[in-house]
Amino acid sequence: MTENGWQHHERVLTMETMNPNIKQVEYAGIKKPFTEVIKANIGDCQAMGQKPITFFRQVLALCSYPDLLEDGKFPEDAKNRARRILQACGGESLGAYSASQGIEMIRQDVARYIERRDGGIACDPDNIYLSTGASDAIVTMLKLLVSGEGRTRTGVMISIPQYPLYSAALAELGAVQINYFLDEDNCWGLNITELRRALQEAKKHCSPRALCIINPGNPTGQVQSRQCIEDVIRFAAEENLFLMSDEVYQDNVYADGCKFHSFKKVLFEMGPEFSQKVELASFHSTSKCYMGECGFRGGYMEVLNLDPEVKVQLTKLVSVRLCPPVPGQALLDVVVNPPQPDEPSYNTFIKERSDTLAALAEKAGMTQEILNQVPGIKCNPVQGAMYTFPQIHLPPKAIMEAKEKGQSPDMFYCMKLLEETGICLVPGSGFGQREGTYHFRMTILPPKDKLKIVLAKIKEFHQHFIEQFF
Amino acid sequence: MTENGWQHHERVLTMETMNPNIKQVEYAGIKKPFTEVIKANIGDCQAMGQKPITFFRQVLALCSYPDLLEDGKFPEDAKNRARRILQACGGESLGAYSASQGIEMIRQDVARYIERRDGGIACDPDNIYLSTGASDAIVTMLKLLVSGEGRTRTGVMISIPQYPLYSAALAELGAVQINYFLDEDNCWGLNITELRRALQEAKKHCSPRALCIINPGNPTGQVQSRQCIEDVIRFAAEENLFLMSDEVYQDNVYADGCKFHSFKKVLFEMGPEFSQKVELASFHSTSKCYMGECGFRGGYMEVLNLDPEVKVQLTKLVSVRLCPPVPGQALLDVVVNPPQPDEPSYNTFIKERSDTLAALAEKAGMTQEILNQVPGIKCNPVQGAMYTFPQIHLPPKAIMEAKEKGQSPDMFYCMKLLEETGICLVPGSGFGQREGTYHFRMTILPPKDKLKIVLAKIKEFHQHFIEQFF
Structure with missing residues (x-):
């Protein structure tokens, strides 16, 4: 040879x-x-x-080149946010690695944002994982869920039409994709009967373990009603499915009578027999909504009712890639902690x-x-x-x-x-x-x-x- | 139920x-x-x-908040770099997605950097993939390489001691880790006899297909001689192994008589029977060397002699995650295209x-x-x-x-x-x-x-x- x-x-x-x-x-x-x-x-x-939000970009410029903190041209609130972010960074620099789960102060700010959004329902910063866009966190959760061979292989339910990240990730992981069809004749609504049909059929050849929802919908643009979300949660509870709710368009609601309801909020409103049991991962990103900062690859996921031992495994898994991009984390921090009414940048923001x-x-x-x-x-x-x-x-x-x-x-x-x-x-x-x-x-x-x-x-x-x- | x-x-x-x-x-x-x-x-x-390099951070601040381009305080070369980067971005903004392979202009700049580094050996920008730090690209290449079951399962040779990204990625992908020991008594040198021993043993239970090298070494700090690299390439050629060379410390060479040689350069110096055949992926990052910008998660890989059909698959695979963080791409651009002798920031840089x-x-x-x-x-x-x-x-x-x-x-x-x-x-x-x-x-x-x-x-x-x- x-x-x-x-x-x-x-x-x-x-x-x-x-x-x-x-x-x-x-x-x-x-x-x-x-x-x-x-x-x-x-x-x-x-x-x-x-156009990007001026305040966000000012904070990013200040964090990138802190000499600008001495510059009288920047508003005080932007400087305060930048100083606060830098103090939470290793060596007070965007150039240091962060903790793999994300900078702790930013996870706390995310938790407070979620609490405000959900009318005061508590959020534990330890359940927040910052990520490289939402895609990264979605793939990470799917990765944890995949196991078994043949008829015991993990099946994951996704809507059709779907955002192709899901089918791509499932193919890569060798998981079984279970299609449930959205109801085009009813504004692309999610229909529980169809969910049940898809699940029963899938049970013949795989082990269905997770249900993915995109709300508001991509590519379909529908916004789920509170009732529909409650039905989905009940279905997941009955059928022992891990819920993954992709909520990256949570600020993008346009139609009269439509309102964004987070899965987390509805879950808690359904009472402890649901909120203490149903396993839920929900995802958000800096790429959509009104900020549209796709290039920064910022995002987070919140996990609920995750087995504590699995959480240790999750934390280990994200540590292999070191940390999400720190500029994206900084951007996420200002998204969840924007200018307040008493601050100079408020009106412009x-x-x-x-x-x-x-x-x-x-x-x-x-x-x-x-x-x-x-x-x-x-x-x-x-x-x-x-x-x-x-x-x-x-x-x-x-x-x-x-x-x-x-x-x-x-x-x-x-x-x-x-x-x-x-x-x-x-x-x-x-x-x-x-x-x-x-x-x-x-x-x-x-x-x-x-x-x-x-x-x-x-x-x-x-x-x-x-x-x-x- | x-x-x-x-x-x-x-x-x-x-x-x-x-x-x-x-x-x-x-x-x-x-x-x-x-x-x-x-x-x-x-x-x-x-x-x-x-401390971060001043010029790099100025360019990043200018790109983040382009209103600063009107600011007299910034040197002209920093402004020129920022304008050039922004013009290559969608909507002239760091907030847009880039092509999944990375911004084309930046891939061209990387190719020119590699040509200068390697004494003029040509580099095709189409062989450059920008990445989220080097880790991302390393895992992507390993992912492509893994296949088979039992005795046909892909085996990947890694040095012991190794950087734990490799063992972690191989475990996650279910590939077989093949250990070759570095020679502690000879400055942690790489020994071809040991490579051969490890390979022969591994062939009994898996299908060895790739050889990973870290040069300069992590955690061991050795710098490979040109002769050693040539021997490794010859070994890989003889044994039909895909070479992966992790060169993120390429500027970090301290010892007298030691010099960094890229695998690419040595491969080409060995003549066309090697340079046109041996499959090589080499990796670099913005996280180490003199810049140390870990938080930005910038990096690239260069692939050589990749099967054109596999390259299509690689491009598809990276497109699932949309794109590497654009601020990290911008940073990489200034790393490979730093101030020149006739520019105002040169001396400080x-x-x-x-x-x-x-x-x-x-x-x-x-x-x-x-x-x-x-x-x-x-x-x-x-x-x-x-x-x-x-x-x-x-x-x-x-x-x-x-x-x-x-x-x-x-x-x-x-x-x-x-x-x-x-x-x-x-x-x-x-x-x-x-x-x-x-x-x-x-x-x-x-x-x-x-x-x-x-x-x-x-x-x-x-x-x-x-x-x-x-």
Whole structure:
């Protein structure tokens, strides 16, 4: 081998030899490079022109370069926040590692934020884990949950349509994905009968152990009612399921009569027989809401009723990657501890926040209104989050042509749209949809004027597409 | 079930039901909280008082809060770098997602940095993947490499002593860890005979597919000679092993006659029969060297000779987590593209960099000198990196008492040191060591005056420990 081995050299890592789970990972998207593309495909707020909150960025600049603390131009409240964050950092620097669970002071601030949000229900900072965006924490929890082989293999229930992080992580971990379908005819509502159906079927071939909820919904934009959340919790309790609630759009609620209710709050309002038993992990992030700071990869998860020994394992597991990015932790701290009424930055902060949320609400309304004017496009109300997921009626001829090309029909549609208009959407098949239905996901993030043009172009394209394949 | 299920409620996630691989994960450390602890346990430069490079932090502040670009106080070169980075960001903001592989301009800057470092050997920016610290990229590559079951299960060779990220990641992925021992009697050198022994033995029970190298070494502080690297590459070529070279300490070389050689450079110098065939991933980070910016979680990996189809899979895999933190990417950009001789910040930059590296070199020398004065402590030269890993001779009585307590003898020693002196070290057992030998890892990072005290206290403690257990 030593002398002749070289002639026999073969590549070590090939499609045949690589981790087979990774091959199963799918991630929704269109990757075709374009010179002038209007990206309405991903929830990337600031890339679409949304302005960061001034106060947050001032604090980050002060933390990055503390010499600026001597600068008279910065407001006192920004300086106070920066000093407080730096004092909680090793060596008073963003450049030091933090504790793997996150900086303790910031976890305390997160706990107080959750208590205010949930009307005073207690939150223990020891249950808070800061993370690298919400994705990181979601994958970490799934990782802990996966075990068994064959019929005892962990099954995890996810909504269809879903955010593809879930299916990708489950494929990578070799867990069983259990689909439950959201009810498109009822504003993408979650239906307990459907949950039960999916669970019973799954029990035949795996061991269902967790139920994932995204509220407000991505890609579907629905906001769950308090009653629905209570029903889901009752179902999880009865069926011994670990609940994972992805609440990264908690400030993005636009529709009249809709309100965000956290799973934690509803769980506690249901009384101790639930709040002391149901295992819940809920997730939040700095990437969405009114801040839209995706690039900083800040986030946290709160765990409830976790087995204390498992919690030790969780803490060990996160310590392997050392710590979440400290600038993201600093940003999270100002998100959960923003300017107060008696502070100099308060008015500007409130104005920036409400302007951003009002613009999103207006664009949510405009999107559903204009898309619903197009014959062959049917769009549920965008009650929350940042997306619409309309159903598109495709002519049989188009479906046939797509299949000849080896593409899913909605991918065929989105590629044609991209080629003809430069508008980039994501085909519904990347999120999952009922057999024989077709959708796309579109963000409501382009600036109002641009969004109007996008919607008009989609309208025109769709009519032309229908004619072409009639 | 629906009506009576509740009484039968059991916790979903317990030690019995959780992912068994996670239980196998071990991560070296002492977690005991202390009021006044001198942390010489982890390579956390800025937590130990090392100052960040002024220019880097100016650029980060400018990128975080671009209004500062109008501020006359900042040097022009810092402003130019910040403008250039922002122009490469979506929406000209650190708050936008980047491409999952990292911002293209920054990957180009990394490629040029590698070319300069390696004397002009070409580097393709498409082979660069930016990452969340080096750990992230290392785990990603290991993930791709793991497959098979039983005797076909992927085995990965790691040095003993090792950096515990490797053993933790392999345990989590369920891969087989193949230990090769570094030669303590020869400055922790890497010995090809030992590599061969470890490989032959491993082939009996798994499928060895990758070889991991840390150079300069953590926790052992050795710097590999060019000849040794060439031998390792030849071995990997002969044995069809994927090479992973962890080069995060590439600027941390202190000993006379030692020089950092990248695996990439040596590979190319060995000619096309190697450079066009051997699969190599090498890793770098913003956390070590003279910058020590651990908290920003910046880093990159360069892949060579990766199967093009596998590269597509790699790109897909990293896209699931969206993107590495953008502030860390911005920091990496200035690290690989620092002030030039004709720029205003050049002199300050050079002075700060060389002061930091000179201080580290002085502390490396001081550490080995003082520790070697202690009877019963034997310390190899700290040629590079940031650690010493001395062997400690423990009296049989101490070993017995440790075993009665259910502790490893070096853990027993380190706990006693912590209790008596407040100095926190990591027991050698967390990194691996030859059976019957005991070590600790200590960083050279405390400020010089404090380090002197630490070393004096360890000396005194050790003598007292020996007397106590004689």
